[in-house]
Amino acid sequence: MPLTIVLWSVAALLGAGGLAAALAGRRIDATRLVYGLCFGICLTIFAAAVMPRGAAALTVALPMGIPWVGAHFRLDVLSAFFLAIVNLAGAAASFYAIGYGAHEKHPSRILPFFPVFLAGMNLVALADDAFSFLVAWEFMSLSSWALVLAHHEDAENRRAAFIYLVMASFGALSLLLGFGLLAGASGEYSFASIRAAQHEPWKAGLVLGLALLGAGSKAGLAPVHIWLPLAHPAAPSHVSALMSGAMTKVAVYGFIRIVFDLLGPPAFWWGIGPMTLGAATAALGILFATIQSDLKKLLAYSTIENIGVIFIALGLALAFKANGMALPAALAFTAALFHAFNHSLFKSILFFGAGAVLTGAGERDIERLGGLIHRMPQTAFVMLGAAMAISALPPFNGFVSEWMIFQAILLSPSLPQWSLKLVVPAVGATLALSAALTAGCFVRAYGVAFLGRARSEAAAAAREVDPWSRSAMSFLLALCLLAGVLPSYMIDTISPAARLFVGGRMPAQEEIPWLSIAPIAESRSSYNGLLLAVFIAASAALAAWLVHVLASRKMRRGPAWDCGFPEQSPATQYTASSFSQPVRRALGDIVFVAREHLDMPAPGDTRPARFGLEIRDRLFDGFYMPVSRGVGYIADFLNRAHYLTIQGYLGLVFAALVLLLLVVAIWQ
Amino acid sequence: MAMILEIAAQGAQMGLVLALSPLLVGLTRKAKARLLRRRGPSLFQPYRDLLRLLRKETVLAENASWLFRSAPYLIFAATWVAAALIPTFATGLMFSWSGDLIAIAALLGSARFFLALAGMDVGTSFGGIGSSRETMFASFAEPATIMIVFTVSLIAGSTQLSEIAASTLSHYELRVSFGLALIALAIVAIAENGRIPVDNPATHLELTMVHEAMVLEYSGRHLAMIELASALKLLLYLSMIACIFAPWGMAPAGAGARALGLGALAYVAKMAVGGFLLAFFEISTAKMRVFRVPDFLGAALMLGLLGTLLLFVSRSL
16 A cells, blocks of 8 residues: 555656646746645655555566566565655755745756656665666656756856766666676566575675665765765755755665665675775765865765765674674664664755755855854754754764764674774774764854854845745754654664664664663663753753853943954954865865965065965876876777778778687687 | 652762862862962862852853854853763762763764854954864864774773773773773863863963863853853863773762762862872973874874774784
């Protein structure tokens, strides 16, 4: 029953896309209609996904796709969990867009693709054969590509869309090859037969690599993350939120489905790849985020960081699972899924907030914002909560999932393999470093954009956004807090999936008194978000009350003291790039090259001094540029080969023939 | 009845840390002054300072937002809750299982998050410089803290401070990784509390300061809360070091009044020793340049990582 509801809803989403295309150019208010429809449908799918049902998976085969094979769909606990993530984010984005979408100049470039994008993500989570999976994957990629290209007047967006298309094709090709290997010589494309088959170790390793490349490129795993910080900010903000909050999670789903489900029992070294790549991704993503001044680009880089965190946890789960340590494996796996859920919540809020800032102040460069807390109080409040949540500060949800990952790392000295014993502590240190940098990154982003004094006319004249957008953000923030103070319910929701995929489950958390969580045992570690939240609130209230009763209540407003030299111009404030300078100097050289130029005129010269900052991405310069140049070189060569004389062509054919005969002779 | 006793013990612990923290600040100041052959202010001067600040009128910058006004209370509350989670004179107190060492680190992180934001709220250059530097220090100090937590909890088999203290008490042995963690934690404590050589709590010279630059715009009761919170933080770090590395004299869970009293005495003695050692360290070193602090904290990070690695490869080190 739930599967039928979901499939009909997906069909309805596709219908909504068609309707939007048909309505383009009519005078009807298509924006509200389409987003309203999407909101309703997403809520329906969400309800169907969380609907209680037996542990058995539901399957259905539809007579579509390849003849005589059909399209298979399946709803199991993992699909249901990711359907819930996607549709919660989808519903919030649609609701937000009912208000935000009204500012769109060309709604017909977005409206038809938005529902299709949602439908594609849902279908990926449902697909039960390789063909449907890839078709759904391409639906998701292409519709989001169209959305990235929505504002194609901007040359930068066109470039982003181009790179996105190239990388998406590359990722899909990797997955295609991976599924080809999995299907084997008999060509059994359905997941059920892949699952039943035995896979040789070399083949399984190859598929793992291809899954890391294919699903990893969509998720934003380094080094194939390069398109993400370009494409995610280019789309309209509610689509950015979906791409960062939901689509990367669908990619994580793809990885889990292939590696944890289809590939069979893991070898111990499987975990090393996801773990090291995840750690590198986390550190690199957050370092790049720390130096961005474009708010949406900063958020996109922070998504890369969070994907790294999720992959670290998945790698740990693989390592534990391979060694038959069911409980730690369940802990790491649960932490990965929990973090995926959390990230979809707070990253959606942050992108919605960036969109609100964009409408309210017309700027997304934080260097030209400032003081928005006075002009957009509600958005500022919600963004503060989301910034706390993503910085993993208690009592919000981000802390719980990172805490669980740390707990899983603390269990890993008992892993028997030496390679893992050496890799895991290093990964743990990198994770701790990126967690600390995240807090700094969001202090900077929030402090420069929302606090202080307005740095531009536009920021000084900013207005609060519409109530639809505000309520979507507030609702998600409430969920962040709820998941942070009542994590036991989330853990118990995930535990059937953990049992299915890593063969173990954490102790039932609901039975622990006072709503605490204790992943292993209470004597080992426990955390109670609710109590901490109540406790903080109570002591802050008590302190405020006592101070107001006992102390002087006199208060006066005056000019800022500023060490006795108050300066009126807002330009004297610390800027975003000056704020990140210490971290850039201390850590930056690892992943990027930052060059500062100072043009200081001689004394007596009245020309202003100029400070310039140039940042180059080592990975882009060292890997992508040579590859791109190499492709260009080969293309040039082939282009010249098109215009040979007839003698030249005959000579070429002769040379090829000689070469072939040589090869055959040596082969024999 | 047992419940009431537990609540009373927990309340006593929270009251004790609150009451003792200004005294600790007074003690380090006095010790420093005496070591420098000055007389120094009275031990109780910090209390007088707090009372004076509370009685004064609060001056708010025109541009200050609600965040600026609520931050002192939030910073204080987060620090106080973190301090409440640390066993001081007795282990196994009521709230101790609602958060472990990682949660304590994160609570202090929340306090710093608000402090750094408050520094940027008025929109002055000094506030920004303080926040920016504080953030940089934190990006080294926090991973170092986590590595220390890893080391300590791998030895004790738990991240709960009460369990760690009990484990140290029950089988105390000299371990390489334990020593590394102690040095690393001392470095982190010095940096986090803005003591010499990282920051100078006694100056008001703009360019040498981090903590002071962030709170420059605060006055009156807000400043009192911030000062109290920073005194609490100093006490918290000393208590944490005492609890992990020198848990002697602590009353076990459910102990009688006599054991609790002895535990409290031992705790006060430990804090006095800690304050004196801090003062001694501070007068024997000079403040370092801001860009040398990452090296200083990097050493703590490396020591912590080394301690963890040793435990990963061998349980006995």
